Amino acid sequence: AVLKSCGTSSLEASAVAASREWIERCWILWDRDNSGRISLQDFCAEGGLADMMLQQSTLAAAKRVVRRMELELHDPAALVACCQQLVECAVGVRPEDPVDSWPTTACQRLRDRAGQPAREEFESVLA
Numbered sequence: 550a551v552l553k554s555c556g557t558s559s560l561e562a563s564a565v566a567a568s569r570e571w572i573e574r575c576w577i578l579w580d581r582d583n584s585g586r587i588s589l590q591d592f593c594a595e596g597g598l599a600d601m602m603l604q605q606s607t608l609a610a611a612k613r614v615v616r617r618m619e620l621e622l623h624d625p626a627a628l629v630a631c632c633q634q635l636v637e638c639a640v641g642v643r644p645e646d647p648v649d650s651w652p653t654t655a656c657q658r659l660r661d662r663a664g665q666p667a668r669e670e671f672e673s674v675l676a
Contacts, residue, residue: 575601579597611639614631614638617631640659641655641658
């Protein structure tokens with residue numbers, strides 16, 4: 550599931566090894582009762598494994614968009630589409646959403662991200 554959320558194939562040995570290492574480093578943050586298992590409560594908790602998988606998925610999507618932008622430098626339509634996708638990854642604003650909701654949605658998403666208590670812990674573990 551972790552590999553799939555990151556857009557990586559399980560056939561890529563280096564990706565599998567990196568994912569295993571990442572899980573081992575972060576396990577203590579997700580297994581909050583030190584049971585050796587991640588309960589449904591641990592999984593769904595704020596800053597839990599579910600949150601990290603969503604963040605990794607968003608990061609992987611943003612990386613794919615940036616790679617596409619590098620390949621299609623001379624295609625303005627593709628670059629605009631890529632910019633829209635990056636905005637959606639960053640703040641959850643989609644082109645089909647009502648324009649008047651964009652600032653509220655973006656501000657709320659940024660506030661939510663800034664208020665995640667485990668964010669600094671995850672970033673230090675992943676660094």
